[in-house]
Amino acid sequence: MNGMEPQVIDDFTWRVGGPQGGGIETAATLFAQVLARGGWWVGARREYHSNIMGRHSYLDVRAARRPTRAFFERVDLLAALDAETLARHLDEVKPGGVLVYDPDAARMPLSKLPMLDGAAYKRIAAALGGGDPVLERALERYRESDVRLVSLALEPLAREVGEAVGADAITAKKTLNTVAVAASLALLGYPLEFLDAALADQFAAKPKVAELNRKVAAEVYRRVEPLADVALEPIGSPGERIYINGSHASAMGKVAAGLGFMSYYPITPATDEPFYLEAHPESGVVVVQVEDELAAVNMAIGASMAGARAALTTSGPGFALMTEALGFAGLTETPLVVSLYQRGGPSTGLPTRTEQGDLRFALGAGHGDYPRAVLASASVEDAFADAALAMNLAARFQLPVVHLMDKYLASTTRVIEPFDTGTVVPDPGVVATDAKGVFPRFSLAAEGGVSPRIPVGTPGAGYWITSDEHDEIGHITEDPELRDAMMEKRAAKIEALRKWLGPEEMYRTHKPEAGTLVLGWGSTEGVTLEAMEGLDMGYVQVRFLLPFPDLEALLEGKRLVVLEYNQSGQFAHLLAQETGRKPDHLIVKYNGRPMTIEEVRAAFEAVLSGEAEAYTVLRAGV
Amino acid sequence: MNGMEPQVIDDFTWRVGGPQGGGIETAATLFAQVLARGGWWVGARREYHSNIMGRHSYLDVRAARRPTRAFFERVDLLAALDAETLARHLDEVKPGGVLVYDPDAARMPLSKLPMLDGAAYKRIAAALGGGDPVLERALERYRESDVRLVSLALEPLAREVGEAVGADAITAKKTLNTVAVAASLALLGYPLEFLDAALADQFAAKPKVAELNRKVAAEVYRRVEPLADVALEPIGSPGERIYINGSHASAMGKVAAGLGFMSYYPITPATDEPFYLEAHPESGVVVVQVEDELAAVNMAIGASMAGARAALTTSGPGFALMTEALGFAGLTETPLVVSLYQRGGPSTGLPTRTEQGDLRFALGAGHGDYPRAVLASASVEDAFADAALAMNLAARFQLPVVHLMDKYLASTTRVIEPFDTGTVVPDPGVVATDAKGVFPRFSLAAEGGVSPRIPVGTPGAGYWITSDEHDEIGHITEDPELRDAMMEKRAAKIEALRKWLGPEEMYRTHKPEAGTLVLGWGSTEGVTLEAMEGLDMGYVQVRFLLPFPDLEALLEGKRLVVLEYNQSGQFAHLLAQETGRKPDHLIVKYNGRPMTIEEVRAAFEAVLSGEAEAYTVLRAGV
Amino acid sequence: MELKLADYKSDLAPDWCPGCGDYGILSALQTALYKLGIEPSRAVLVSGIGCSAKTVHYAATYGIHTLHGRPLPVAQGVKLANPELTVVAMAGDGDGMGIGAGHFVGVGRRNPDLLYLIFNNEVYGMTKGQASPTLELGAQPKSLARPNLQSKVNPLMLAFASGFTFIARGYAYDVKNLARLMQQGIEHKGLAMIDILQPCPTYNNLHTREWFAPRVYDINAEGYDPRVPREMSDAERAERMARFTLKATEWGERIPTGVFWHADLPSFEERLGTFLPGYPKTAPSTRPPGGESERARALMRGHRVAK
Amino acid sequence: MELKLADYKSDLAPDWCPGCGDYGILSALQTALYKLGIEPSRAVLVSGIGCSAKTVHYAATYGIHTLHGRPLPVAQGVKLANPELTVVAMAGDGDGMGIGAGHFVGVGRRNPDLLYLIFNNEVYGMTKGQASPTLELGAQPKSLARPNLQSKVNPLMLAFASGFTFIARGYAYDVKNLARLMQQGIEHKGLAMIDILQPCPTYNNLHTREWFAPRVYDINAEGYDPRVPREMSDAERAERMARFTLKATEWGERIPTGVFWHADLPSFEERLGTFLPGYPKTAPSTRPPGGESERARALMRGHRVAK
Ligand SMILES: Cc1ncc(C[n+]2csc(CCOP(=O)(O)OP(=O)(O)O)c2C)c(N)n1
Ligand SMILES: Cc1ncc(C[n+]2csc(CCOP(=O)(O)OP(=O)(O)O)c2C)c(N)n1
Ligand code: SF4
Ligand code: SF4
């Protein structure tokens, strides 16, 4: 954004930072909607502490002329709604980028920031030259990095403008988000009409609030001078596009595949799915909040046994409580889908940060051998398709399916083309139509291990289900031969499932002819593809972790790089187990922050230049 | 046992079968004690249904001139205490062996056996020529297999003999076990005095009962004619030897290493350990039966945080409920030992049968990456040593240790030399001695990842513990750099532990120079070593599954055979992951019954002769 | 075709110990279903793990033998998916009041239309006679290595605290009355629990059939009226609660059985119906297939960038 | 050196929302410990997961912030390992009455010498305001998408059914009385629970400080005597239970606080002592090291083939 001629913008990232609970999320949604309405492909990601109010949080909204799925380390405009934001994002604005800040905040000494933890304090103080630096020093630092400083006291502005258009002081203060967005857009020269429309929409249920915010926006536009050299313009019409995050996409995919029942116990970041369905009775889903995850999983199993399509969402701690019942579903051949939203572990860990640390756990969850499938989504689009596929696999093969998601996918919202719901057809599975009397629910005459099924309660018939080993009608057996036969029948599902899927569903590739192949799973795909643009590298996204695709031929003779969000390289271990190949380079991240395009690019370049170690840890992020 | 000259016996197996709850266990213990007192090396294994009373159960007592750890498929003498035993063990007596049976039982039709399940009924009926065979047909079958039939109506004998020595009818009936043992020993010509002494001991607390049983034994001896051609003689004195199963050995090992606290929730076959300690307050262990496994594990963690050495025992279903807390122990660096008694899975599965199906689960239990150790015991001797080692590892490296046991080890009792308790020294771990004020419990200045420790409640100091990521004094942090540092500190323990152990502790070998190496873990060692006697094969017992020993050099250029008790080859997968080597032959068993020496021998011979498939399932067992 | 009592019996012979109270409970349950004329295929019995849990295999209905402690969640899942079914959940005292106690409290808050049976033998039968949560402090049945260190919990009191709307106690060997209680429990629209005194001759040598026989009596026969109206004055409420608490905690020379509490509160299915259009008719297992795509599209409309 | 109230405060600033009831609870707890003169390093605070759970970080004692639902088991482990310590367990209402309800019942049967605090804000604060088990049927705080479908459970009644020997209720903003209740709870030899009414201004817009203020009153000040003697006649027992039940279920225009039940029963530590030689003196964390080998050998003697 240097030079005086307004630069044509292809790709722009706006960041807003402030205290958790202060409304910056609303601001980001608004900003995203405004750009989306102007035809931009928008993505927004959210970082926040495990805290309800007060701790530092920020969101990035990236708008580009083409769809994107990852984020840059450095942003184009940072709107700092409080002093802590000023202090924390010192090196996060691009040279030539813009910092919008409150001059009052800059007058604070670092030690006066009420929510800054010791580690951050120490680091920032050191970065600002030691002592207890006043945040003016932060401004200098930004300036040194060639960041343009725009002093705008947003809170006073909100009060002033609000009152100017007739609101009382308290109401006026509540328009801060609108003011922040309006000011940013005004600086960037983006037309008011889009903001106006977005506000009307956002507050559709409260016309008075809408009116006030629109007035405030207009007034801010009047007051804030656009930057001379930047011009963020609308680039088209959004058409049918939708703006959606991974959680909602996953919920929608399940509904499209016939979801009827979801029991849940609240947990971050998995609760968004059931909460969303609860708020939308038109989904037709019976959603029940229960006493714990043990109840959740067993209730869903009961519903599934009675013929409902049942699914759960949870994250690591809750999943841990579900493992016993997963084996129960496996042994009793009960369809069940668990969307496992991975977050920073181990234990409670970093509950609001992202990770891919639950793969090993998911693969081995439950004692004993039983068939199950594990797949991982890479994107919002995948979340929809995979959730539906998981439901259908569970129904067709009568087994539990673990659908891996993560916090990054859950809380990243993107503009995309609408899902083609027509492509999803709920799979009825193998159903017995003429069941009468005692029914061999676990018949050994089972193609691909799948015995025809009727739900419990089917009139005129009957059978038993037990968590013990059992005979064909479901009574307990300890007979060694029958035991072997049942184990073998169940195990047969895995090969049947693999055949039914075909390799196309199990992985996808991008430039597989390259000599260096990056392998990834889950949400690393977006950042990898963008980071490797123009490099002589190919990519393999492994969609199914269990069963694992047959990759040996594909990987033969290649240099292999694995990229994942966990310390030990859980996928790398799986790869070694399944293919005998250890990756030449393992690139991991486990600080809970999403990988940035820059750091992944740099890691790839190091691989190509021969400078990379066998094990590289990425550490970017605020 | 053919020919008329009494044969010198080196190795003898006695089997007693009857209804669960009918006292056959007491009979087997008695038989074992009697032989042990005569200097024999005895081992006894137990098979039983998940049922309290009535279903079929049997025990094998093997006596040999040298210590043994496995069992044969075919026995030398089968004492059938009921008709079902007659029917179920058709092919289980050696040619030339002896069947002791009740002629009344032989008159029953198969369909009249009240507890015979459908699968067994069908199979036995077919084996006996179809229809509803009367059990005389079973006798023919034994006869055809060259089994000598000894018709002895044991129940009437007990009644008769009991009354003859002055007991009333009901009391007399209770001596059935003594009668069965006495009759067997009389047949074999083993001296009465040993039985007499064993009875005095067994009923030491009840002199009257002892008196009656001793009289009964003497009377049975008087009445039962010895077999002319068999002579089972005492071979020496037992000296200091003990007779002990895996559960008690494991408990003892923990006590030797300082166990102070064990919370438990009952589960087969893991409860024997806490129940044993509960019955022995002299162990000094606080044993608490709690409401579920969630309580058990968290209570033990609490006790450990307060400075007690704490351990748990459980099996698959209970372990599933402990996984969340394992991660908690891992993250909070709390010493904890879980002895996981594997049994037939998945789910409730085959709760009283053996399996090694929980390895994958144990390795991946808990979300996120955290350090832990997993080791597996092969024998009663190991159970003691490993339990103690696990306690010390947990204390030294401040992490959870999973100690894998199984049902076979738990319920197999052997005569062994006493444990050298002097070899076990409770490891105090790294203790801070001068803690005052706020204490950096999670100090990053930690050699091998181990920060010096003081228990909570240490006077004059204080710190916090949290399941969230934390700083050095235990407050929550989400700081990316501190997070990375803490993850790295914890991860460092694994290499430190590996170094501390050294390769000798991590695996042991037997004839490693052979071209074909069998790899096993846990309780397969005994049967493998015996089955491969005289074959050109070597053996590697992998004691530590995590960290995994460095075996690549050892395995280089060898033909590899893996033997384990689970369907999918969980250890074989681990081997591939860790060494890149897939076994050439995987031999598995999952019908819940222990591997027999004969079937393992046959499988090995097939490997050596080139006839073996890549995957072989062993199916022996009643 | 007329249903016969035999139609409720499966082909499998029970493998309980001789004299076990479970025989009586099984028989009462079959009788209750038969008397109510419930089609066996429209009944689902759901148990946990334990001796008690084997019950479901001996009835010719649908039977689900779940995990230890989990019959209640599974039973609720069945019922909410298909509210047309008669669902009876059952648990041993260890299963229900120990490992499953959290679900006991949880289900009480929902009041689904279920009958829940507690097989109260004061021991963990299946795992060889350890103390169950209903065993008295200091008691030492023969299978215990030391006197019980924990106090007992009273299922009636816990059910009351948890919000159960029908609370009763039966005795395993009084099959006739127990069957009658079960009938009432099934007919009750909401959550019913019966605490069943169940002798375990193998492990519980303290509270045997002989011990119980002279003690148990029927409170309803003695005039105790368990019905609680929806609306009550403070004084009425006080009186009812006091009466309940007193009877529920009586234990010794006299042991009360019968219905202790019978209240009226909307069932969970009714509560769901206030919110989910058409439920229970539109319950997931009873509604006709189809419309999935339309439902997904309806959700999607809310996400349009330009509405 | 004389202990000051400030000695119970850690250096960390709370990150609760402005106006949160948790501030009052923290302050009452620090006051109670201070008033009792308990050395900070001899006190261990144990919490679960939730807004409430952060409390332990703000006190300068030992603090253990466990897993969601598990403060009680961890606290019991600490106490049984080292009975000399003062242990206070605390849980949010979701933590304690939802996912942790099984442990609530379990601990009641043991009566260990602990104080247990329930932070009752009727919502799941930490996960953004879902209904907690203490939220009334039909209530719809602003964070709920639909009215609450589940009935509430009353911690006092559940504690009573579970066997707690000291049962009280406090109000987060009446710090003085709350501190007094905590003092009594800590002094009580056995298991004490305080149900603490805790406004959550962020998510619970129904039961706010303003709503509570005119309603809460102190039953003890009004003459209610909670003490229950060990031995009682049937009539006395009847009267006590009835009185308790009535007060415990009062809720509306008047909301009772204070001590509701104060009974006397051997603590779990005492019970263990009847059986484990020398306990609590020989508790695993307080006994001198050594003797392990001898203890193992003592066990081994029982296994000798020839005794
Ligand atoms: C998670 C888990 N823990 C423990 C067990 C072991 N177990 C099986 S039955 C049982 C107790 C049975 O007692 P109860 O519920 O009273 O039933 P009863 O046998 O007395 O009828 C236990 C602890 C299990 N199956 N699963
Ligand atoms: C096993 C598990 N399930 C779910 C969660 C997510 N979780 C964290 S706090 C919380 C609820 C907090 O509510 P409450 O206990 O009432 O405490 P409050 O925040 O209201 O003080 C939940 C469900 C978790 N951490 N662990
Ligand atoms: S152990 Fe007890 S409860 Fe179990 S079957 Fe036998 S008598 Fe019945
Ligand atoms: S959300 Fe509620 S309980 Fe949590 S800190 Fe805020 S006000 Fe307190």
Ligand SMILES: [Mg+2]
């Ligand atoms: Mg029981």
Ligand SMILES: [Mg+2]
């Ligand atoms: Mg709460």
